[in-house]
Amino acid sequence: MPEENKKSLTLSVKKLRKSFGPVEVLHGIDLTLRGGEVHAILGENGAGKSTLVKILSGFEQLSDGELHIGESSGNSQRIDVWNNSIAEQAGVVLIHQEFNLAEQLNVAENIFLGNEIKGRVFLDKKAMRAKAQEYLDILRSDIDPDSPVERLPVSAKQMVEIAKAQAKNARVLVLDEPTAVLTQQESQVLFELIDRFRQEGVAIVFISHKLDEIEQIADVITVLRDGELVGSYPAAELSKDDMARLMVGRELSSLFPEMPKVPAAAEIVLRVSDLLLQGNSAPSSFELRSGEILGFSGLIGSGRTALMETVLGLRRPAKENLGRVELRGERVDFKQLSAARNKGVAYLTKDRKGSGLLLEKGLTFNFSLFSLHKISKLLIDTKLEEIAFEKAVETFDIRMKDKSIVAGNLSGGNQQKLLLAKILEAEPSIIIIDEPTRGIDIGTKSQIYHFIGQLVASGHSLILISSDITEVIGLSHRVAVMYHGEISGVLEGEEIEEVEIMRYATGLKNKVSPQIKQNGTSNAKA
Amino acid sequence: MPKLDLKTAGPFIALIVIFIIGVFVNEAFLSSGNLSNILARSSFIGIVAIGATFVITAGGIDLSVGSMAAFISGCMILLMNALMDSIDSMVVIIFLAIIASLGIGAVAGLINGLLTTKAKIEAFIVTLGTMGIYRSLITYIADGGTLSLNFTIGDVYSEVYYGVFLGLPYPVWVFLGVAIIGYVLLNMTVFGRHCFAVGSNESVARYSAINVDRVKTMTYMLQGICVSIATIIYVPRLGSASGQTGILWELEAIAAVIIGGTVLKGGYGRIGGTVIGALILTLIGNILNLTDAVSNYLNGAVQGIIVIVAVYLQRGAWRRD
């Protein structure tokens, strides 16, 4: 424990309850946050973690219970009025699970939004820009403070959120699944920052479904299950297995299923040759066989998403007539995602909020949007639609207390499950999934992995893009690694192993164009 | 969910209130002649507004509808007058004019659609441009004056506006038909779902395998066709067209859509609301005609107030969600 620090603050809730309309989602939670401690909150999707921290930071109002705040040395006092601006004044800063950035503004403007540095009359843009650069440097991030936020990939947006928190002089810093969209490296940089805050006596709340991370940085662990408090424990007392068991309430079976081997003679269902991505110099080629899971690994920005989106017609290739895409031997040139879908190819985007779900529309509406053709002739058969939705809720274990809510009110992990259900409802035979288990709890992850196992066992083929290297290794038959917009190697068998993958991902090794690039001229965006 | 009910029922309640005011203002209000007049008049704006509901739901806007109506009227009249010499049957002439009208409407909509989707110009600017173009074309064709329909044809054609079926004028039946088709199309078909999705978030729509450009273009074509239908029943009413035809229709149509609860920024639309919105606008005009309490000249002001109040109420209901 660090020495007493005058910045330190203690924030606690007692018997906290929260209802949305008639539905109660938190049933009497007790929790105390202390300065200088990293307090992890664990729980399945929909357990109420985000709701709890939104209340702590004044974004939601509690329905019942008490909130106390105090300097860590003195007495704490009960607070009656607690909203977002009061909380920020007190130094409680929340980084939302779903980004809260002003998309039209640039990075620096976002970092100082509501917290602007003023000159004598106007805002001091220069000072803000310089400060923003400083915060980004601490994060070792190369994001340009002048670039508009809407153009940034999700991981960069998360970094901007974290930079923003630095500008706010937090005494209680709440991070709701900050690492879900970050690479391991980026996460480690974040942990260094968290460590520094901890030294300075800041109270930190950290939510994550990655148990390694919890093990690494938490001092205290609080577990929620279905809106109830399971308990708060010193982190040293819990193993990862304990954590999982407390969360789910039962023993977990193996995370990954047994994968059937792909016969050597299996048909090639998708062959991509010499496809050149926008802004790239080296073309990419790969093939996918029937019943195979082909993993795609690489750093963020290495071009995995760009490659798939080019194959699927969501982006145009750099040179129109160069490159070939063949489906079961037949040449195709998709110009629209609908063309790909009609040929049995589906794509799950990694940008759940921006391209995945209509957040202000209902669950069924979202669910069937990708597969409406299946349930309609002249008119949409809403009965069939309802039945299919009910079934998907079971299959994917989509949890909500109330089916009439809009998709944006589902918990983050359950949104992801809905998105997965939406894509698979089209019954594709070739499935390309980009970060499929982002923000999904460990129990459900295992369910999804087994479901994927069944899919390939029944002859489906899958391309799996994931920054979760355990996931790639645990599921893939072969792993293609991308570096600077090109495939630097396709690994098989023994080669599929973390260190080897990282060698290809960082450009140390390259099977395809063996001379190592000095300073990559390419700048593919993930 | 009482909140939701308020949102959908709001325009309907407003309609009833205004209707009751009408009853108190003047006995003549309830006469069957006046009522069927209200319905017939509201059908022009109503039909145009049903098209506008699609455009707005899918996230677009069409300011060109009034000029388009004037332009199509002019074309129809010119065509019918010209065909007088070569074709004997008035009915055939009118039929051909109707076909031509639908074609022009669809093509005009297609042009708006392609300019917004393929040339990637904002709908507001595109349709502001085409609005000016059609308006000036009709003024030019009419040489600054008025194009009049040949009387012989006019006599036959006037049946379309003045004719009555089961006690209601034909335009009311057309309005009803367009409304029902519009309702089914928007709420029960894949195309309708796609309109909601595109207006709600284009990127999500694209990643849901929706052909965004096609959906948007279709909404403008539907709008064009609706304008042409409105024109087909409007021409026999006046029997003429000029640079003044259809002036401010675009604003009335948009007002009807908004009063009806459709969200201007897209993603949410209601045909039933639009029908009610059109009725409310016509009712206000009618009531002001029947009373001395408020000058008829203030018609626009009252309509403006209603639009603002309607949106205020909708937003209020939203915030409580």
Ligand SMILES: Nc1ncnc2c1ncn2[C@@H]1O[C@H](COP(=O)(O)OP(=O)(O)OP(=O)(O)O)[C@@H](O)[C@H]1O
């Ligand atoms: N605004 C809202 N209206 C209605 N229900 C809501 C709202 N916000 C959250 N909920 C519900 O509250 C419950 C808890 O959600 P919450 O987002 O706190 O879960 P979580 O533990 O953060 O899950 P995840 O790990 O998936 O992020 C869920 O059932 C969710 O659907």
Ligand SMILES: [Mg+2]
């Ligand atoms: Mg959450």
